[in-house]
Amino acid sequence: MPATFGYKCLQNVGWCTIPPRVESLIIVVFIILNTLLCVIGYPFFDGNLYFPTMRSQVSTLQAVIHSIGYTQLVLDDGGMPLYKWYWTEYFWWTGEIATISMCAILGFSVFWMRRQLYETFLVLHIVLSIIVLITMLGHVSIFLGRFDFPIFGKMTYHPESNTVRLVVPCSTSIYKPAPGTFYYIYAINDKRPWESHPFTMAYTTPERQPSQLERVGLLQQDLRPQYDALDEEVEPSMTFLIRPYDSFTSRIRDRAAAGKSKARVLVEGPYGTTHAFEKFEHVLFIVGGSGIVVPLSYLEVLNRSQTVKSVTIVWSVREPAFAEEVLKHDVPATIHNGKVDIQVYLTRGFSSDPDATPPEWSKLVNVVSGRPDVHSTVEYAAYRSDGESLAVVSCGPAIMADDSRQASVSMLARGFHRIEYFQEAFNW
Numbered sequence: 001m002p003a004t005f006g007y008k009c010l011q012n013v014g015w016c017t018i019p020p021r022v023e024s025l026i027i028v029v030f031i032i033l034n035t036l037l038c039v040i041g042y043p044f045f046d047g048n049l050y051f052p053t054m055r056s057q058v059s060t061l062q063a064v065i066h067s068i069g070y071t072q073l074v075l076d077d078g079g080m081p082l083y084k085w086y087w088t089e090y091f092w093w094t095g096e097i098a099t100i101s102m103c104a105i106l107g108f109s110v111f112w113m114r115r116q117l118y119e120t121f122l123v124l125h126i127v128l129s130i131i132v133l134i135t136m137l138g139h140v141s142i143f144l145g146r147f148d149f150p151i152f153g154k155m156t157y158h159p160e161s162n163t164v165r166l167v168v169p170c171s172t173s174i175y176k177p178a179p180g181t182f183y184y185i186y187a188i189n190d191k192r193p194w195e196s197h198p199f200t201m202a203y204t205t206p207e208r209q210p211s212q213l214e215r216v217g218l219l220q221q222d223l224r225p226q227y228d229a230l231d232e233e234v235e236p237s238m239t240f241l242i243r244p245y246d247s248f249t250s251r252i253r254d255r256a257a258a259g260k261s262k263a264r265v266l267v268e269g270p271y272g273t274t275h276a277f278e279k280f281e282h283v284l285f286i287v288g289g290s291g292i293v294v295p296l297s298y299l300e301v302l303n304r305s306q307t308v309k310s311v312t313i314v315w316s317v318r319e320p321a322f323a324e325e326v327l328k329h330d331v332p333a334t335i336h337n338g339k340v341d342i343q344v345y346l347t348r349g350f351s352s353d354p355d356a357t358p359p360e361w362s363k364l365v366n367v368v369s370g371r372p373d374v375h376s377t378v379e380y381a382a383y384r385s386d387g388e389s390l391a392v393v394s395c396g397p398a399i400m401a402d403d404s405r406q407a408s409v410s411m412l413a414r415g416f417h418r419i420e421y422f423q424e425a426f427n428w
Helices: 021-039 063-086 090-107 111-116 118-143 218-227 247-257 289-304 320-329 374-385 398-413
Strands: 151-158 163-169 182-187 196-200 203-205 237-242 262-271 282-288 310-317 340-346 365-369 390-395 419-423
Touching (some): 063 090, 151 247, 163 247, 163 262, 182 237, 182 247, 196 237, 203 289, 247 262, 282 289, 289 310, 289 320, 289 340, 289 390, 310 320, 310 374, 374 390, 374 398, 398 419
Parallel strands (some): 282 390, 310 340, 340 365
Antiparallel strands (some): 151 163, 163 237, 182 196, 182 262, 203 237
16 A cells, blocks of 8 residues: 555656555566566577577567667678668568557656646557557567467358357467356457457367267267267367347358358457356256357256256247257257256247147257246246255346246245346346
């Protein structure tokens, strides 16, 4: 809390302001750490093929020292003619502009500028920061893309189910994606790269799977024998299921439908909360449409849990093709251990004619025409839990969510005190 030294903290000292003591200590630690990481482990030795002398190997502390050091190296090697030639090289002049812009940002950040010309300071800070990012990307182009920041995702569009499947690699991420979280996705090669939209992650693909069977969908169990013997490396990735409507989602649908499956994307997140559903003895998901991604993200954890005795997914969906697509590719066949029960309600699925039959899917899926009776579903789950803990999770239309909440409250009032209600909303 105290000032770094003396009395002044918010008041300016000359052209600067001095932060509180703890912030100053953090800044000092950062500078020391940054400097040490630039020096420690850097090999100094005679005979270096790139820098032949010991003197020419000390030049990478910070951007300014880096630029001054390399300028001196060039002048030592070839004088001004060689220095002028280097300015024709793309990586060189972009690096110089980046250094100059960084110095300008520092210069325009003085206290007087911030106090007297704040709007000018703000515009200059934003513009110069953009210039630094762009020119630094050009400066590291000599490393053949090793430091490029966008991720290449793979998009596929399924017209029958009107679904875009986006698979984004996450092998370089320190953070391990968790179920129930959502992310903002930017399409860099879109005509509006600044736009971002939130999408809940459906599930992750682990780095190594014990068998190719892990990727066989629920409706592909007849293929199990031919997969049992396979064992392969699979790149860690996050899968998003996107239902295209208009604007951003319609553009990525059109791009994927045109065969442009490679998407240059930025993923910002995670946001949201991962709930500890694996600590409940029974879990009931009541979801509609693309809300199926919520139970999908938790399936692996719940299936492994020793506490969870039953998982029921009540899914209301319009198109049979969408349901079939998810069951075929996104619900693993390994849930056939009897713990998971899937009930699919097709609201526009097949005729109300009594002679009409539902699609022929797996025996593990109960297919019904119409909409689910939410109150009866929650009531049945409460009685089935027989006093054990029950998590009721809703993700879908507002009416479905309100019905789920009301039904849970009703069962609590009737003495089922170990029911907890969780709502995952796609709107705000």
